[in-house]
Amino acid sequence: MIIKKLPVDERPQEKLVIYGNSALSNAELLAIIIRTGTNNKSAVTLANEILAYKENGIAFLAECVPEELAEIQGIGQVKACQIVAAIELGKRIATKPKEMRINVNNPEAIVDLFMEKMRYYKREFFNVVILNTKGEVISVENVAIGNLNCTIIHPREIFCKAVKKSASAVIFVHNHPSGNPTPSREDIDITERLIKAGEVLGIKVLDHIIIGDGTFLSFRNKSLM
Numbered sequence: 001m002i003i004k005k006l007p008v009d010e011r012p013q014e015k016l017v018i019y020g021n022s023a024l025s026n027a028e029l030l031a032i033i034i035r036t037g038t039n040n041k042s043a044v045t046l047a048n049e050i051l052a053y054k055e056n057g058i059a060f061l062a063e064c065v066p067e068e069l070a071e072i073q074g075i076g077q078v079k080a081c082q083i084v085a086a087i088e089l090g091k092r093i094a095t096k097p098k099e100m101r102i103n104v105n106n107p108e109a110i111v112d113l114f115m116e117k118m119r120y121y122k123r124e125f126f127n128v129v130i131l132n133t134k135g136e137v138i139s140v141e142n143v144a145i146g147n148l149n150c151t152i153i154h155p156r157e158i159f160c161k162a163v164k165k166s167a168s169a170v171i172f173v174h175n176h177p178s179g180n181p182t183p184s185r186e187d188i189d190i191t192e193r194l195i196k197a198g199e200v201l202g203i204k205v206l207d208h209i210i211i212g213d214g215t216f217l218s219f220r221n222k223s224l225m
Helices: 012-019 026-034 043-051 057-062 077-095 107-118 155-164 185-201
Strands: 125-131 137-145 169-175 204-211 216-218
Touching: 012 026, 026 043, 026 077, 043 057, 057 077, 077 107, 107 125, 107 169, 107 204, 107 216, 125 155, 137 155, 155 169, 155 185, 169 185, 185 204
Parallel strands: 169 204
Antiparallel strands: 125 137, 125 169, 204 216
């Protein structure tokens, strides 16, 4: 059915204004982004086809590229770019460091900054959360990108920006593309080496958090450091 023929309060845009964004389905939210359908498909119908394009449903959109979306009939380059841009904006909002004091004894506060982006990465990313003496986030620095099996980590790269920013402490965050946050022997060895390097520099390593798919592991909570 053409969206214009629906009752006003059932049209995605009007429904969002009247009832709020939580009242909309995934397809309706996506329909607002793509705006228009085709001659024989409404925007909502087209949105449902996008969500059904891959077996993992909406999770497909987290790492898709415009070329993939453009393979779907009715999705041209413009619509594909609109979707990818909207997804990326959502990621950036979700991972933007909050201007607030982080409770360093609560790893969930750190995980909230990274989960919705890093859980979908297909390679390992190693980030350093740089903290001041008050436990506030100064910045988040990506210092290494690896492949599915390993990430090359060197203390020099890890602590370089922390030293420049006069960090009091750091928290390491990296992801496991497998979705399983259980640390490898290499993860444990690297963490031990970085803790020793931090001691030499006077920068305390508070935790090392591994992000999985919707789950995480804190070295501190597991008494691994």
